[in-house]
Amino acid sequence: MHRYLLTALVAVFFVLAPRGLEAQSCGKDADVTRHLATKYEEYTWGRGLNTRGEMIAFYVNSETGTWTVTVRHPSRPEIACVVASGTAWTRSEIRPKDKGRPS
Numbered sequence: 001m002h003r004y005l006l007t008a009l010v011a012v013f014f015v016l017a018p019r020g021l022e023a024q025s026c027g028k029d030a031d032v033t034r035h036l037a038t039k040y041e042e043y044t045w046g047r048g049l050n051t052r053g054e055m056i057a058f059y060v061n062s063e064t065g066t067w068t069v070t071v072r073h074p075s076r077p078e079i080a081c082v083v084a085s086g087t088a089w090t091r092s093e094i095r096p097k098d099k100g101r102p103s
Contacts (some may be wrong), residue, residue, distance in 0.1 A: 005083070014103055021080040023044065023084045024081040024082060024083060025081065026054070026079055026080065026081040026082075027079070027080065028078055028079065028080070029070075029072060029077075029078055029079065029080040031071060031080050032048040032080040032082065033059075033080070033095070035036075036059045036068055040061055040064075040066050040068070041061045041063070042059035042060055042061045042066060042067065043059060043060065043061075044057060044058070044059055045058040045059060045067075046058050047084070052074075053074045054071050054072060054073055054074065055071070055074075055077065056069065056070070056071055057070045057071075058078070060089050060103050061089075062089070062091065064087075065088050065089045065090070066085070066086070066087055067085065067086055067087075067089040068082055068084070068085040069084040069085070070082055070083065071083050
């Protein structure tokens with residue numbers, strides 16, 4: 001009886017676990033980029049450094065709306081880890097007003 005209860009509790013934990021506890025999918029940056037392009041037709045939309053010096057990259061398929069975010073740590077810049085992915089990507093056309101120029 002205890003065995004079944006323990007199994008059920010472990011299953012509930014994994015279902016309800018926060019996203020940060022999931023295993024990340026990591027590989028050589030070139031391989032990850034190639035995989036996203038080949039399997040999902042996702043291409044680099046943009047890149048930038050976060051406050052920890054990690055390179056964050058956004059890959060997007062503008063036709064299907066799929067997207068992926070990868071992170072490369074400064075100590076191992078050749079390795080990219082997928083940290084998020086999803087669907088329903090839309091591009092925002094909102095731009096800040098150009099200050100100093102007359103309308």
